[in-house]
Amino acid sequence: MQNGHFGSALVTGNSSGLGLGVTRVLLERGANVYGMSRRGCPEAGVSGDEQVDLSDFTATQTAMERLLEGVESLDLVVLNAGLLGHMQRMQDAPMDELRLLMDVNTFANKVILDALLKHRVRVGQIIAISSGASVSGHAGWSGYSLSKAALNMMMQLYAHEFPEETAINAFAPGLVDTAMQDYLCEEADRESFPVLQRLKAARGTQDMPGPEDAARAILDVLPRLHQTTRGSFVDIRQL
Numbered sequence: 001m002q003n004g005h006f007g008s009a010l011v012t013g014n015s016s017g018l019g020l021g022v023t024r025v026l027l028e029r030g031a032n033v034y035g036m037s038r039r040g041c042p043e044a045g046v047s048g049d050e051q052v053d054l055s056d057f058t059a060t061q062t063a064m065e066r067l068l069e070g071v072e073s074l075d076l077v078v079l080n081a082g083l084l085g086h087m088q089r090m091q092d093a094p095m096d097e098l099r100l101l102m103d104v105n106t107f108a109n110k111v112i113l114d115a116l117l118k119h120r121v122r123v124g125q126i127i128a129i130s131s132g133a134s135v136s137g138h139a140g141w142s143g144y145s146l147s148k149a150a151l152n153m154m155m156q157l158y159a160h161e162f163p164e165e166t167a168i169n170a171f172a173p174g175l176v177d178t179a180m181q182d183y184l185c186e187e188a189d190r191e192s193f194p195v196l197q198r199l200k201a202a203r204g205t206q207d208m209p210g211p212e213d214a215a216r217a218i219l220d221v222l223p224r225l226h227q228t229t230r231g232s233f234v235d236i237r238q239l
């Protein structure tokens with residue numbers, strides 16, 4: 001890896017939004033890119049793509065086995081796939097929704113990381129896409145905040161288990177104009193959850209870039225992220 005250029009990468013959630021943006025920019029920069037999502041990646045140039053529901057851990061494990069066939073090293077792993085759920089009070093959050101958020105946003109990443117360890121894939125840098133909501137504790141983020149906070153801790157724990165040379169962080173990418181923001185800016189209840197007003201105001205401005213611009217900014221700061229404490233949570237706005 002040099003100056004945000006990577007030879008090979010695995011990106012989860014490559015069918016839309018940030019994951020698709022990262023995939024496109026990596027392809028543009030000449031990388032071999034592997035990925036997974038339910039809908040599949042619309043880019044023809046990817047080296048491997050698995051259509052899998054990450055809440056199905058057995059299917060995810062099988063998809064990883066197939067993707068990793070013949071892969072001995074990856075310069076970059078972006079654990080990006082994520083689900084927002086509904087903006088709601090904790091007391092209104094159905095248990096089933098909370099469980100699904102934990103499964104997709106946190107535990108599916110355990111299946112992926114375990115497969116990398118099991119197959120002894122040499123990995124240069126792992127970033128788990130987290131969120132400011134993992135630490136802010138604002139009203140309404142319920143299961144999303146819980147699952148991203150758990151993801152932060154999970155990366156800290158895995159930092160002890162991957163070799164020293166693998167950089168590993170939970171990483172908040174800042175605001176990105178994706179389908180997730182369609183819900184947050186248009187449908188969710190801004191009266192009950194005033195933090196949403198800030199998102200609505202940022203949409204259409206440089207404070208909320210589109211997926212490919214955001215991807216370029218993220219890939220370009222990864223060398224700096226590499227220098228931070230292994231396992232830590234870092235917000236792009238701190239770098």
Ligand SMILES: NC(=O)c1ccc[n+]([C@@H]2O[C@H](COP(=O)([O-])OP(=O)(O)OC[C@H]3O[C@@H](n4cnc5c(N)ncnc54)[C@H](OP(=O)(O)O)[C@@H]3O)[C@@H](O)[C@H]2O)c1
Pocket residue numbers: 012013014015016017018019020036037038039040052053054055080081082083104129130131132172173174175176177178179180181
């Ligand atoms: N947008 C923002 O402002 C923002 C800010 C902070 C953090 N993030 C984080 O950035 C990441 C990407 O989100 P986004 O904004 O790009 O949203 P998005 O456009 O909704 O993309 C989410 C991606 O995750 C995949 N995914 C969701 N559930 C899945 C499942 N059960 N199995 C497999 N793949 C699944 C989706 O693929 P399929 O639907 O095809 O399965 C899609 O590719 C998420 O982790 C999110 O929490 C976003």
